[in-house]
Amino acid sequence: MRHLMLLLVCSFATSVASANDPVPAPSAAAHGASAASAASAANVASAPSIKPSLPSIKPAVVPGATPASRAASAAAAAREAQAEAEAEAELSAKIAARLAAMRANQQARAAAAAKARKVAEARKKEAVVVNEAPVIKPYPGEHWSYEGETGPANWGRKPEWAACGTGNRQSPIDLRDGMKVDLEQIVFDYKPSAFTVVDNGHTVQVTVGPGNYISLQNRTFELQQFHFHRPSEERINGKGFEMVVHLVHKDADGKLAVVAVLLERGKAQSMIQTVWNNLPLEKNEVVTPSVVLDVNELLPARRDYFTYMGSLTTPPCSEGVLWMVMKQPVEASPAQMAIFSRLYPLNARPIQANSGRVVKESF
Numbered sequence: 001m002r003h004l005m006l007l008l009v010c011s012f013a014t015s016v017a018s019a020n021d022p023v024p025a026p027s028a029a030a031h032g033a034s035a036a037s038a039a040s041a042a043n044v045a046s047a048p049s050i051k052p053s054l055p056s057i058k059p060a061v062v063p064g065a066t067p068a069s070r071a072a073s074a075a076a077a078a079r080e081a082q083a084e085a086e087a088e089a090e091l092s093a094k095i096a097a098r099l100a101a102m103r104a105n106q107q108a109r110a111a112a113a114a115k116a117r118k119v120a121e122a123r124k125k126e127a128v129v130v131n132e133a134p135v136i137k138p139y140p141g142e143h144w145s146y147e148g149e150t151g152p153a154n155w156g157r158k159p160e161w162a163a164c165g166t167g168n169r170q171s172p173i174d175l176r177d178g179m180k181v182d183l184e185q186i187v188f189d190y191k192p193s194a195f196t197v198v199d200n201g202h203t204v205q206v207t208v209g210p211g212n213y214i215s216l217q218n219r220t221f222e223l224q225q226f227h228f229h230r231p232s233e234e235r236i237n238g239k240g241f242e243m244v245v246h247l248v249h250k251d252a253d254g255k256l257a258v259v260a261v262l263l264e265r266g267k268a269q270s271m272i273q274t275v276w277n278n279l280p281l282e283k284n285e286v287v288t289p290s291v292v293l294d295v296n297e298l299l300p301a302r303r304d305y306f307t308y309m310g311s312l313t314t315p316p317c318s319e320g321v322l323w324m325v326m327k328q329p330v331e332a333s334p335a336q337m338a339i340f341s342r343l344y345p346l347n348a349r350p351i352q353a354n355s356g357r358v359v360k361e362s363f
């Protein structure tokens with residue numbers, strides 16, 4: 001009788017527990033990462049309850065039963081217990097499968113949320129970068145100089161002078177590792193000429209009368225003007241010089257060829273003295289001396305040179321300029337250099353990138 005009571009209690013308990021168990025819907029595992037937890041909950045709620053298919057319980061033992069019938073009853077009870085255990089095992093497996101599906105869902109949702117967070121953070125960062133981007137101010141005015149807002153670093157901001165900032169054939173450069181070749185001699189055909197001197201606000205510029213030429217590569221260039229920079233704009237193997245004179249020539253097609261003569265401290269230079277003697281008292285005032293000027297006096301004894309393709313070293317920094325830098329510097333006296341430095345202590349554009357250009361030099 002005790003056995004009967006125990007069986008009845010057990011069966012009832014199992015039956016109630018089974019009816020209350022949330023049993024997974026088989027489709028739950030197929031839900032993608034987008035399934036909301038609410039949907040999962042709904043699935044669970046609507047899932048059909050699975051009740052263990054337990055056989056209906058009948059009294060296993062009847063009063064007054066024979067020993068044979070008692071044995072039969074015990075065997076029946078054992079079968080029932082086994083069926084019960086199987087049903088429980090089946091239920092456990094289903095619960096485990098449901099749990100695994102829920103965990104998979106949960107992980108997928110967490111991954112999606114992490115991804116969304118990452119995207120949002122990246123957008124936020126991007127917005128910060130945009131906000132922090134420097135505002136490019138327009139170039140201030142029409143004038144240029146060698147320092148500050150209107151200095152060389154900013155020349156390229158003016159649209160008309162864009163080459164100063166973005167050009168890759170700019171001058172000056174540091175002349176080094178030149179290809180040592182038998183460079184054609186420059187034929188100088190200068191003669192004593194009338195000239196004018198002007199302080200144009202950037203340098204002292206001398207314009208000579210017509211009839212002064214250089215020839216090379218079957219082309220003839222006529223001397224237009226020459227002017228001074230302090231210190232020298234160009235360097236040779238990293239070495240700068242006190243000053244440089246740029247002799248600017250133009251051919252019939254308008255192509256420019258500039259000969260650079262480096263100046264170092266030494267004895268007085270006669271042609272430079274003639275120019276200094278005629279310096280204007282005011283900027284932009286043109287002085288027309290009554291004497292003549294022989295530019296041959298400025299040239300070094302040796303005519304070896306470096307050559308490369310570059311640009312004007314002042315705005316608009318136009319490229320396509322053939323440069324010839326004389327290797328041998330010419331002397332000028334400290335007093336002569338001091339006179340120029342009182343007007344222009346610094347009027348040299350910084351060294352520009354070589355950008356893989358070919359530099360040739362006489363050997």
Ligand SMILES: [Zn+2]
Pocket residue numbers: 227228229246313
């Ligand atoms: Zn120059």
